[in-house]
Amino acid sequence: MSAAIQNCLNCGNRFFPARLFCPDCGQENFSTVLVEHADVAETTRLADGTLLATLKIPGGPSVVGRVTGGQASYGDRLPLANNLDTNDGVYAYVPLRSTVNEEQQ
């Protein structure tokens, strides 16, 4: 289980969601790296019971994900996934948009 994030090939900074160019160095060459885990920095429970978490990716950006399969709290390290097709316990679902500025249909 992992989530795909964008890695700048020039300066090595990582981004999610994907950028058209690197805001740090201005280059536009990226690779995709798979991140296995992130640390819960904060949680929010919505009125419908959905648990959202702000997650700090070690060496990378913070992302917001939906906690699925159980509970999580500050300091927990959760597996990340870009899909909801798994039943492997507690993990954070981080929706992936494969392209930036994609056509709306």
Ligand SMILES: [Zn+2]
């Ligand atoms: Zn860069």
